[in-house]
Amino acid sequence: MTFFNLTLTRLFDLLLFPFRGLDALWGLAVVSLVAGVLLLWLFGKTSDQARIHDVRDRIRGNLIGIRLFGDDLGLLFRLQLRIFRQTLTYLRHAMMPMVVMLLPVLLILVQLNLRYAVRPLAPGESAVLTLRLRQGSPLASDVSLDAPAGVVVETPGVRVPALGEVSWRVRADAPGHHELTLRAGGASVTKELVVGEAWSAVSTLRTASIVDSLLNPGEPRIDGASPIASVELQYPPLALSLFGHGVDWLLFFFVASLLSGLAFRRLLGVEI
Numbered sequence: 001m002t003f004f005n006l007t008l009t010r011l012f013d014l015l016l017f018p019f020r021g022l023d024a025l026w027g028l029a030v031v032s033l034v035a036g037v038l039l040l041w042l043f044g045k046t047s048d049q050a051r052i053h054d055v056r057d058r059i060r061g062n063l064i065g066i067r068l069f070g071d072d073l074g075l076l077f078r079l080q081l082r083i084f085r086q087t088l089t090y091l092r093h094a095m096m097p098m099v100v101m102l103l104p105v106l107l108i109l110v111q112l113n114l115r116y117a118v119r120p121l122a123p124g125e126s127a128v129l130t131l132r133l134r135q136g137s138p139l140a141s142d143v144s145l146d147a148p149a150g151v152v153v154e155t156p157g158v159r160v161p162a163l164g165e166v167s168w169r170v171r172a173d174a175p176g177h178h179e180l181t182l183r184a185g186g187a188s189v190t191k192e193l194v195v196g197e198a199w200s201a202v203s204t205l206r207t208a209s210i211v212d213s214l215l216n217p218g219e220p221r222i223d224g225a226s227p228i229a230s231v232e233l234q235y236p237p238l239a240l241s242l243f244g245h246g247v248d249w250l251l252f253f254f255v256a257s258l259l260s261g262l263a264f265r266r267l268l269g270v271e272i
Helices: 002-019 024-046 049-068 073-116 210-215 249-268
Strands: 126-133 144-146 151-153 158-160 165-172 176-184 187-195 205-207 228-233 240-242 245-247
Touching (some): 002 073, 024 073, 024 240, 024 249, 049 073, 073 249, 126 176, 126 187, 187 205, 240 249
Antiparallel strands (some): 144 176, 176 187, 205 228
16 A cells, blocks of 8 residues: 555645746646546447437437426426436436446545645754654553754653643754654654745655555554554645636646546547
8 A cells, every 4th residue: 555655645745846946826726627538538438438428419309398388387387307317317327437437536636735725844943853653552651753863852752641642833944855764662653844935745644544645655553553543743734826817726627627527528439
């Protein structure tokens, strides 16, 4: 799983490398447009295009019938019933392609979340670092944090025994990728701290959970035998702007990929 996460993350790093010096929205726009075309192609390959085309034609014909015979209540009711049944038929034919598309959509969203949900710390900016132990593991006195040169631990560890957590506030004065080392119960885990002015891939969570590790692919999964369940660093959100207005990256992706798919559907000959 670590190899899969690393490979996919490097692939997205390569795809977005040409946009590193530009505003973050440019890279997001390109990925969204490419994703829209690829998902449209995948829909076309996994769906019964002939059947979908036939059902859509029948729906259009019945809609025209409603406009032409709207004064005949009996016929109007029958046409609406036909449209309802044909819509269910269309959804049945579209359901399997949608299920097939869920996996690539999820993988794309995970990689975009890694880059566009939060931003690196600016030099001199502080953040909260939290270590969580596995459920049932005692919060021993040997929990510690070691920071490299260029990173300052501003507070002693704040312990919450009921939750099995210890939190510190850290400040990074030097740009770059810094490695923090956390120790608990005889085990140690490293956590990356990214500092810089530009947007980049930023991992907020390193975890021992398989599911959470798939959703947070920026760093290797913590050893399952470790008493440390996760290490989380609270980066500030990345601000995206379009024509002077704030934009949510997830909403932008869905809208841009949808418009991209609609724009290329005739060129690819895909009925949706």
